[in-house]
Amino acid sequence: MLVATGLTKHFPVGGVGVRKVVHAVDGVDLELRRGSVLAVVGESGSGKSTVARLLAQLLPLTAGQVLLDGHDARVRGRKAFRRYVKRVQMIFQDPFGSLNPVHTVRYILTRSVRIHRGRLRGAELEAALTELLERVHLTPAERYVDSYPHELSGGQRQRVAIARALAADPEVLLADEPISMLDVSIRLGILNLLQDLRDRLGIAILYITHDIASARYFADRTTVLYAGRVMETGDSESVTQDPKHPYTRLLVASAPDPDDLGGTVGGLTAGEVRESGIGGEPPSLIDPPPGCRFHPRCPFAVDLCRREVPDLFDVGAGRTAACWAYSDRGDRPVIGQRTTGVRADEEAAP
Template identity: 75%
Template sequence: MSTPALGAAAVPPSAAPASPAPDDGAAPDESPVLRATGLTRHFPVRGRRAAVVHAVDGVDLEIHRGEVVALVGESGSGKSTVARLLAQLMPRTAGGLELHGRDATVRGRRAFRAYCRRVQMIFQDPFGSLNPVHTVRYTLSRSVRIHQGRLRGAELDAAIRRVLERVHLSPTDRYIDKFPHELSGGQRQRVAIARALAADPEVLLADEPISMLDVSIRLGILNLLQDLRDRLDIAILYITHDIASARYFADRTAVMYAGRVVESGDSESVTQDPKHPYTQLLIGSAPDPDDLAARARGARGEAPSLVDPPAGCRFNPRCPVAADVCRTETPALIEVAEGRRVACWGYSDRPDRPRVGDEGGTR
C-alpha cells in the first residue's frame, strides 16, 4: 500500500466537524499541544460478521511543546496505528483528540489541510513516501505552496532552499534537483523531514524514522530531530521498537503491548527501573553473554490475537508472574511514583495481586 503524503488533498472520513483552531500562544506552555483520550481503533475482519481487530484500545497520550514522547512496543502492538490516528489519516472508532485543549476532529478538505499545517507525519520508509518520478525541488515545492501560500519564482526557490538547510542538506544545489533514487537512505529521510517542516508544524509524528536506515546514520537523524525540537520548540512523537533509542532521544516513554499502554513515565526511569513485567522482559531481551540463563526466564509464546484478545491483562498468557486476577480483570494504569504509571495488578492493593519484581518474581 502506498504511503500518503500529508500535503495531498485526500481527506479521511470522520465523525464530527472541526472546532476552530485557537490562536498560537492561546494555551499556556505547560498544557499539552496534542492530547488523545481513550483513543480506539477497531478494524473489521472481512468475511467474519461482527469480528474486529482490536488494534488500539483506550490509549491516553499527550505531547507538550518542546518535548519528545516515545511510543515503544514490538511489531503489531498498535504504535503506527496510534500515529495515523493522531495524524487523522484514518477515523477513530472511539476516543477524543484535542489540539491546544480544543476538539481537533476534522471533516472536509479545508479543515484537514489546516490541521496538517500544525500536525505533520514522517513515515518509516523514506523511499516509499517520496514520489520516485519527481525531484526534490518538485516534492518540496508542493508542500511549500500548499502551506506557505502560492509562492513563485525566486520566492519559492528560496523557501525550498531554507527547508533543505534546516535538515542540513547543504549546499542545496547538490540535492535540490536530485531524484529519490539518487539519494542515500539518510538523505531521503531528511528530504521527508524537510517536507514536513515546510508546513511549520507544532507537532511531528515520527513513525519509526530510523528503522529502515543503516545503523551508521541512525544517530544523525535522531540528532537532527533533537536539534529541530530544541531550535523550533516542536513537540515530537517518536514511534520505535528500540527502547534503547527511546532512552537516548525521548523525554518520556510509553510502552505499548497488544493495543494498550502498559507503562509510562520519564525515559530514564522506564528504561532503568521498569515496573511492568512486559517492559522488564523487553529490556532484558537484549542478549547478555554474561547472563545467558536470562533467556530461560523470558516470556514464552507469541503476542495474542487482536481479533480475539485474552480476557484481563493482554500480557497474561506470556507473563511469568500472572495470577488469576490477571486473567479475568483488565488493569487500569496505576500511579506508582510521580509521573510513573503501570497497568499491572501487581502494583495494586489487592490481596490476590501477583508478586511482581525485577528478579525472582517477588516484590
C-alpha cells in the same frame, strides 16, 4: 499540544455475516508537549502505527478523543483536514516509498511549500527551499535540490521527507519508526536532527519505535504499548533503567544492547529471557486475552491478572504501570527476581 484520551480503534474483519474486530488500539491516553519528544514503544503489531494514523486523522476513531491545543481535532471535510495537516505532520518509516521517484527534491519541496505557505515564486521560493534543506543539514542546498530520490542515500531521503514536513511549519511531528529502515550508522544523525528541531523550533514529536534503547537516548517521556494497551508510562530514563511493568522488563532485558541498559534489569539477563521461554508471541487481537493482555506471557501472572484489566497505577515520580502488582489488592501478583521458566503461580501450587 496534542492530547489523546481513550484512543480506541477496532478494525472490522472477516467476510459477510462474520462480525469480528481487531482490537488494534484500546483506551490509550497520550500527551504530546511543546518542545518535547514522546516515545511510543512496542513490538510489531502492538498498535503503534494505528495510534499515529489516528492522531494524524488518517483513520476515524472507534472511540476516544483527540485535542489539538485544547480543541477537538476531529476534522470534517477536506478544508478542515488541510488545516489540521498543516499543524500535524507525519514522517513515515520508509523514505524510499514516501518520496515519489519521478520527482526531484525541488518538485517535492515546492509542492509542499505551495500547499502550506501559498504560491511563492522566484527568489522567494528558492530561499524557502534552501532554508528547508539547511534545516535538515543537506548543505550546500544546491547540491541536493535538483537530485532525484534514487540519487540520495536512505538517510538523505529521510532528511528530504523531514524537510517536506517542515515546509508546513508544523507544531507536531508524528514519526512512525523513522530510523528503522536506515543503516545503523546513520540512525543517530536522524535522531539528532529531530532533537534539534524539537529544541530550535519547539515542535512536539511523537517518536514511534520498537527499540526501547533508542527511546532512552532520544525521548523525554516513554509510553510502552502492548497489544493495543498502555503498559507503562514515565520519563524515558526511569522507564528504561528501572522498568516497573513485567513487559517493559522483558523489552529492556531483550534489547539489542544489554550492556548499555544494565543487562540484568528485573533480575533477567537477555540470555535468561531467551531461556525462560517468556519471550513468546503477542496475542491475537481478534480475541484478546481477558484481564491483562500480557498475562499469557507474564511469569508473575496470578488469577486476578487473568480476570480483570488493571488500571494504570501510580508508581511514583509521574510514572504509571498497568500491572496489578502495584495495586493494594490482597490477591495481587508479586514481581520477583526469577531465572527459570516456571510461572510464579505454578511455583505456589501444591
